[in-house]
Amino acid sequence: MKQLKDIKGVGPKTVDLLNKLNIFNISDLLDYYPYRYDVLKQTSLYEETVIISGIIETNPTINFFKRMNRLSFKLNTNEKLINVVIYNRVFLKNNLNIGKTITVIGKYDEVKNILTASDIKLFDLEGNTIIEPVYHLTKGLNNKTINKIINQELIEENIIDYIPNEYINKYNFPSKLNSLKQIHNPTKININKYLDRCKYEELFLFMLKINALKRRNNELNIGYERNIKIDKVNSFIDELPFELTIDQKEAIKVIINDLNSSKRMNRLLEGDVGSGKTIVAIIAMYSLYLSGYQSALMVPTEVLAKQHFNNITNLLKNYNINIELLVGSMTKKQKEESYERIKDGTSNIIIGTHAIIQDEIEYNNLGLVITDEQHRFGVNQRNNLRNKGNLPDVLYMSATPIPRTYALTIYGDMDISIINTMPSGRKKIITKVVDNKDIKKVLFKIKEELDNNHQVYIISPLIEDSEDEQEDIKKLEHKFKLAFKDKNIGILHGKMKPKEKDKIMDDYLNQKIDILISTTVIEVGVDVKNATMIVIFDAYKFGLATLHQLRGRVGRNDFQSYCILMTNKDSERLNIMETVSDGFTLAQEDLKLRGSGDLFGIRQSGDMSFKIANLTKDYDLVLKAKDDTNKILDNIDDYKLLKNILKENINMD
Numbered sequence: 194m195k196q197l198k199d200i201k202g203v204g205p206k207t208v209d210l211l212n213k214l215n216i217f218n219i220s221d222l223l224d225y226y227p228y229r230y231d232v233l234k235q236t237s238l239y240e241e242t243v244i245i246s247g248i249i250e251t252n253p254t255i256n257f258f259k260r261m262n263r264l265s266f267k268l269n270t271n272e273k274l275i276n277v278v279i280y281n282r283v284f285l286k287n288n289l290n291i292g293k294t295i296t297v298i299g300k301y302d303e304v305k306n307i308l309t310a311s312d313i314k315l316f317d318l319e320g321n322t323i324i325e326p327v328y329h330l331t332k333g334l335n336n337k338t339i340n341k342i343i344n345q346e347l348i349e350e351n352i353i354d355y356i357p358n359e360y361i362n363k364y365n366f367p368s369k370l371n372s373l374k375q376i377h378n379p380t381k382i383n384i385n386k387y388l389d390r391c392k393y394e395e396l397f398l399f400m401l402k403i404n405a406l407k408r409r410n411n412e413l414n415i416g417y418e419r420n421i422k423i424d425k426v427n428s429f430i431d432e433l434p435f436e437l438t439i440d441q442k443e444a445i446k447v448i449i450n451d452l453n454s455s456k457r458m459n460r461l462l463e464g465d466v467g468s469g470k471t472i473v474a475i476i477a478m479y480s481l482y483l484s485g486y487q488s489a490l491m492v493p494t495e496v497l498a499k500q501h502f503n504n505i506t507n508l509l510k511n512y513n514i515n516i517e518l519l520v521g522s523m524t525k526k527q528k529e530e531s532y533e534r535i536k537d538g539t540s541n542i543i544i545g546t547h548a549i550i551q552d553e554i555e556y557n558n559l560g561l562v563i564t565d566e567q568h569r570f571g572v573n574q575r576n577n578l579r580n581k582g583n584l585p586d587v588l589y590m591s592a593t594p595i596p597r598t599y600a601l602t603i604y605g606d607m608d609i610s611i612i613n614t615m616p617s618g619r620k621k622i623i624t625k626v627v628d629n630k631d632i633k634k635v636l637f638k639i640k641e642e643l644d645n646n647h648q649v650y651i652i653s654p655l656i657e658d659s660e661d662e663q664e665d666i667k668k669l670e671h672k673f674k675l676a677f678k679d680k681n682i683g684i685l686h687g688k689m690k691p692k693e694k695d696k697i698m699d700d701y702l703n704q705k706i707d708i709l710i711s712t713t714v715i716e717v718g719v720d721v722k723n724a725t726m727i728v729i730f731d732a733y734k735f736g737l738a739t740l741h742q743l744r745g746r747v748g749r750n751d752f753q754s755y756c757i758l759m760t761n762k763d764s765e766r767l768n769i770m771e772t773v774s775d776g777f778t779l780a781q782e783d784l785k786l787r788g789s790g791d792l793f794g795i796r797q798s799g800d801m802s803f804k805i806a807n808l809t810k811d812y813d814l815v816l817k818a819k820d821d822t823n824k825i826l827d828n829i830d831d832y833k834l835l836k837n838i839l840k841e842n843i844n845m846d
């Protein structure tokens with residue numbers, strides 16, 4: 194198999210750069226699609242952005258202007274002779290010879306008769322329209338180079354077509370090679386049929402996997418009847434400090450039915466942030482304990498694992514249950530001791546990060562596995578979890594508010610329960626967009642909340658793990674220390690060690706910290722009931738899905754809570770946050786706003802990260818792929834290539 198380093202002109206340095214763009218082999222390269230196209234069409238000199246061809250009349254000269262290199266020459270356009278200048282592109286000089294026809298893009302100043310170019314193309318537009326693919330880049334690789342490398346490899350022998358012939362015929366799809374050629378070098382504006390072909394292929398492979406899993410789950414759905422002791426479960430529910438909502442009760446009923454049936458449970462529990470999914474998981478795990486089984490709960494972050502551990506330990510403290518916390522940052526010795534307790538059955542409920550599905554771990558009698566924030570994990574991890582222990586029942590939980598129809602398709606391998614109702618007594622979180630210059634008012638409100646013995650989150654806009662994350666947090670810390678001299682301020686960011694993060698979260702939970710300044714590390718799942726205000730700086734930088742998750746950190750009690758979105762920019766997105774509070778409606782708005790949407794955040798997750806298809810925009814193709822792959826799975830032995838894919842990807846025979 195040809196590798197990237199075998200491509201002519203691609204040295205180790207370029208391979209590294211390509212890797213940075215997640216291109217690791219030839220097929221990744223060919224699938225590295227442009228994210229937009231620039232359409233170049235000759236304009237007059239008097240457009241906002243000028244695109245004009247002309248003949249070079251003078252040799253370019255170089256001089257310094259405002260500490261930049263400036264290249265100038267005269268260009269004869271059909272309209273008139275103009276001066277062209279371009280900054281910091283002296284390397285173009287050798288290509289700009291007198292008599293050559295080029296195309297210049299930029300802004301024209303009529304008074305000075307100077308066209309300041311943002312780009313120069315070394316070809317003639319000749320009145321034609323030229324469409325240029327634009328790729329996501331990394332420093333050191335420019336658009337042209339990427340396109341050139343791709344084009345070098347756009348040859349028949351590099352192409353694997355996954356769509357069976359009969360479906361290519363059915364939809365009258367162009368060949369894969371032709372489609373890729375058009376996508377990377379379009380010769381006309383409308384290339385939809387080529388795009389559709391590649392989108393379909395991607396969705397086809399995805400739905401093949403989902404439908405195959407669904408079939409296997411239906412065939413191999415033999416599990417255990419767990420003989421749930423319903424009376425004891427009910428009295429536990431009666432002892433809870435709150436009354437369950439109708440939807441929580443319904444979800445528990447369905448789950449207990451699943452557990453009692455001889456079918457293996459494979460269920461997704463979907464419910465908005467704060468709707469109370471955790472307690473449903475706890476009740477399920479407690480039920481299994483009563484019947485003599487272990488349960489495991491997997492979450493995406495250590496902070497969350499720790500929180501669930503504390504929460505569950507607290508709720509079950511009168512029931513003599515051994516709860517085990519298992520996370521990556523534990524010492525080898527601690528882990529080994531933990532493995533031992535899991536193996537000999539001392540541990541009844543195991544809570545942790547993906548540490549709990551390591552191969553070394555042997556469960557004693559695992560009856561139920563649950564993943565929280567399922568959208569953070571991929572299809573393959575979904576599978577690993579199922580394969581632990583002896584046919585455990587499986588429950589996935591997710592706060593991604595995907596409309597039911599979509600969920601049924603893209604999570605088609607699972608049964609689905611949805612929690613729509615919020616716990617009663619919750620007050621609507623008051624959300625306000627505030628201009629940066631009004632920060633004083635916000636500080637005043639923070640003081641008021643703190644004086645009422647409540648706590649506050651401050652969110653810095655920098656992305657987790659970015660270079661300046663720490664610095665930005667430190668700056669905020671400094672400012673808040675000045676403003677709130679007698680208050681305890683804690684900071685939390687991605688670069689801190691898990692132990693330090695734990696300590697901070699503990700302190701915050703136990704009200705030893707009044708103001709927690711954090712990056713989005715607290716986005717997922719964190720539950721501190723006494724926090725009543727969250728202030729998000731440069732809120733316009735976040736998508737609706739993230740803002741909604743962040744806002745969900747407050748309003749977890751019956752106290753009135755506040756979400757303040759600080760900004761110096763007008764943003765429709767932020768205004769929507771002011772009026773809309775539930776995730777499902779926000780997801781709809783998100784869709785309208787962006788014309789496509791990413792199904793409210795699931796695109797970040799492993800299996801939903803499509804390269805060209807878009808689950809919402811291309812939903813008609815999703816449905817076609819769903820039907821087609823089902824027909825194929827009926828006769829999978831006739832499709833060797835696809836059969837192999839299933840075998841490799843999801844261990845299917």
Ligand code: ADP
Binds near residue numbers: 435
């Ligand atoms: P999520 O669905 O986002 O995981 P959680 O399970 O963390 O939400 O629940 C949010 C908060 O609501 C928790 O503090 C939990 O104890 C509380 N809670 C859950 N169910 C109810 C209920 N029926 N009534 C009152 N409070 C509840």
Ligand code: MG
Binds near residue numbers: 718
């Ligand atoms: Mg949760």
